[in-house]
Amino acid sequence: MCHGTPRGSAGRRPYETGPEPADRQSVSREPAYQSLRRSHRRFGVRATAVAVGGFLLYVLLSSFVPGLMNTSVSGHLTVGLALGLGQFVLMGVIVWRYLVHMRTRVTPVVRGLRGLVRHHETAERQRTAFEARTAARGEEYRPW
Amino acid sequence: MVTLGASVVDRLSLQLTLVLFLSVVVVTLFTALLTAPQRDEIGEFYLGNRAMSPLRNGLAMCGDYLSAATLLGSTGLVALTGYDGLLYLCGTAVAWMMVLLLIAEPLRNTGKFTLGDTLAVRLTRMQRPVRLATALCTLAVTTLYLVAQLVGSVALLTQFTGEPSAATRTLCVIVIGTVVIVYAAIGGMPGATFIQVVKAVMLICGVTVAGVMVLHRFDWNVENLLAAAADNSGQGARFLEPGLRYGASATSKLDFFSLQLAIVLGLAALPHVMMRLLAPKSVDVLRTSVVWAMGLVSLVCLAAGILGLGATAVLGSDTIAENDRTGNAAVLLGARTGRRHPHRPAVLSRLRHPPRGRRGPHPGRRLLTRPRPLRRGDPQGQGDGDGRAGRGPALGGRHRHPRHAARPDLLGRQLRDPRLPRIRDRRLRHPPDPRLQPLLAAVHRSGRPPQPLRRPAHLGPSRRLLPGRQLRPCLALPGRRFRLVSLAESRNRLHPGRISPRLAGVDTQPSGNEGDLRGLRSAHTRRGRLADFLPPSANRVTNAWIFRRRQIMACGNNSRAVIR
Numbered sequence A: 001m002c003h004g005t006p007r008g009s010a011g012r013r014p015y016e017t018g019p020e021p022a023d024r025q026s027v028s029r030e031p032a033y034q035s036l037r038r039s040h041r042r043f044g045v046r047a048t049a050v051a052v053g054g055f056l057l058y059v060l061l062s063s064f065v066p067g068l069m070n071t072s073v074s075g076h077l078t079v080g081l082a083l084g085l086g087q088f089v090l091m092g093v094i095v096w097r098y099l100v101h102m103r104t105r106v107t108p109v110v111r112g113l114r115g116l117v118r119h120h121e122t123a124e125r126q127r128t129a130f131e132a133r134t135a136a137r138g139e140e141y142r143p144w
Numbered sequence B: 001m002v003t004l005g006a007s008v009v010d011r012l013s014l015q016l017t018l019v020l021f022l023s024v025v026v027v028t029l030f031t032a033l034l035t036a037p038q039r040d041e042i043g044e045f046y047l048g049n050r051a052m053s054p055l056r057n058g059l060a061m062c063g064d065y066l067s068a069a070t071l072l073g074s075t076g077l078v079a080l081t082g083y084d085g086l087l088y089l090c091g092t093a094v095a096w097m098m099v100l101l102l103i104a105e106p107l108r109n110t111g112k113f114t115l116g117d118t119l120a121v122r123l124t125r126m127q128r129p130v131r132l133a134t135a136l137c138t139l140a141v142t143t144l145y146l147v148a149q150l151v152g153s154v155a156l157l158t159q160f161t162g163e164p165s166a167a168t169r170t171l172c173v174i175v176i177g178t179v180v181i182v183y184a185a186i187g188g189m190p191g192a193t194f195i196q197v198v199k200a201v202m203l204i205c206g207v208t209v210a211g212v213m214v215l216h217r218f219d220w221n222v223e224n225l226l227a228a229a230a231d232n233s234g235q236g237a238r239f240l241e242p243g244l245r246y247g248a249s250a251t252s253k254l255d256f257f258s259l260q261l262a263i264v265l266g267l268a269a270l271p272h273v274m275m276r277l278l279a280p281k282s283v284d285v286l287r288t289s290v291v292w293a294m295g296l297v298s299l300v301c302l303a304a305g306i307l308g309l310g311a312t313a314v315l316g317s318d319t320i321a322e323n324d325r326t327g328n329a330a331v332l333l334g335a336r337t338g339r340r341h342p343h344r345p346a347v348l349s350r351l352r353h354p355p356r357g358r359r360g361p362h363p364g365r366r367l368l369t370r371p372r373p374l375r376r377g378d379p380q381g382q383g384d385g386d387g388r389a390g391r392g393p394a395l396g397g398r399h400r401h402p403r404h405a406a407r408p409d410l411l412g413r414q415l416r417d418p419r420l421p422r423i424r425d426r427r428l429r430h431p432p433d434p435r436l437q438p439l440l441a442a443v444h445r446s447g448r449p450p451q452p453l454r455r456p457a458h459l460g461p462s463r464r465l466l467p468g469r470q471l472r473p474c475l476a477l478p479g480r481r482f483r484l485v486s487l488a489e490s491r492n493r494l495h496p497g498r499i500s501p502r503l504a505g506v507d508t509q510p511s512g513n514e515g516d517l518r519g520l521r522s523a524h525t526r527r528g529r530l531a532d533f534l535p536p537s538a539n540r541v542t543n544a545w546i547f548r549r550r551q552i553m554a555c556g557n558n559s560r561a562v563i564r
Helices: A031-064 A066-070 A079-134 B011-034 B042-047 B054-065 B068-081 B083-110 B115-122 B127-161 B166-217 B222-232 B236-240 B250-269 B271-277 B283-315 B317-323 B330-337 B346-352 B434-446 B540-554
Strands: A072-074
Touching (some): A031 A066, A031 A079, A031 B083, A031 B250, A066 A079, A072 A079, A079 B083, A079 B283, B011 B166, B042 B166, B054 B271, B054 B283, B068 B127, B083 B250, B083 B271, B115 B127, B115 B271, B127 B166, B127 B271, B222 B236, B222 B283, B250 B271
């Protein structure tokens, strides 16, 4: 019958482009993954710099420029105390932006990459099973 | 108030507190036994229940983070040094930012059980040295951390026993250490997590309630609180300015800066908090639980700040400093004194206007009614109801519909039979005063529309007339005497037009079809209520439907007409 040529795993069909299965690297080499990591780290570093740096700046201002911190906003509430409360507000804003960033940019890419990896594994498994099935068998019995 | 050491409160309450503390320890150990991992699975021992909800996880992280030293020490610091203490609390809360943004999710994605495992994943060829280094770092960090915690809790415990001495302190250290080791060894991670959750809940509730009480005492005015704190501390306005503790020289300022840097960046080095980041099963659970932990920590920090300021405002720094030099007892003292609140004058107004459900007549006015039987459902027989307005027309009340007037001993429409359908037609609900009935009958018999009401000419001008007063015979209708009826009631104002025979009390036309729905078709030719044609149905819905159909018929089969 005409199966198409029953060859072993070394030969591949013409529509199967790309590197050999043995040469395929892990998903960490993919550009999508790289850009995801880069963007996540970039956001994290910037947000941490804003939060922690802002707080440390506040500490430095309190220590070395007390005159600025003593001016009162309303009665006994000084600029220093108001900035302290503003730290909490700033924290809330940054957490909210972080959650939005993860929800909109990171999670979809992660899902896509996870699906890609799972697809690779499944395809690999099916491919090996197919080739095991269609491998050339030696002469098992005399046909006639 | 005697202020020497721990005798601020009397001995009995100290001993009571000690007994309470011991019972809490016993209960804790028991729960550690109960929540211990049942199977010999390493995952269960190290990671605990992986299916915990984000809130519980967040509570456990918050409980782990806010140790006794944090709460007591920072409240005392705020009470004694004001602005610097508040900065300290701020730093405690800001520390979680770096963890959330940079550390939490990548750690959970790569880690297995411990931090050592995570490092070993990256450095695959140097497993043993990496793990050894991580273990040494963990031991160093936990030793220092434990020392700080023990100082705070031993200070509190020796106060409860009432005899602060070196021997008592050593004994307390040994006792606390043994208890902690025992429950960590028995309970493993699940037990420790459960206890941290319970501790966090109690901590948050206690601190929040105490903060609310302090704010309530100052009438929710932050300005008052700050002013009182500044006044009662020994330093006046300097209390709310930076530098009370760390502002002596440039060195101490840099010291403070490095302290804050360590606090803010150092949370990542606390192993007992970091290991909880590895526990959840999925990343979004972790994200939500870290956000919960941040929120709860911020809440406790704000409340602790308020508590510290309140303690100073109420007691003064001297009392707190005499009690304990580091101010660790400020929390207790602040909580105890925040409980008193000023008597609100708003409470007194309630006494003058007691809330009454369905208002009866004002208790000052009494009506001339004979004693009535108890109303159904009335527990004490109070409440006169409508007074005369609820009784029949003979006593001055409204006329009640004949269908609902079957029980004359009942009072008003509240006690009519609820099974009967409501009467929607306002003309039927409020027929005119029955004393008008002969007049209306006479007008109906005459066949002419009634004239607008005029004052009888024979009476002469401008005599003051009151309802109920009998007049001389009316010449318009000889042989009849009439009483005046109040025109304030709208039911006595009849529309000029025809007076229906029903209103006149004349018998309505006898119906040909009775007990039959065929009468419905010719309903528009007949006058009178549909109830005259049909026997009343036992079904309220059917009655309503029949009534509605009759209304529609009367409008010429236009179901969209609004029928009043």
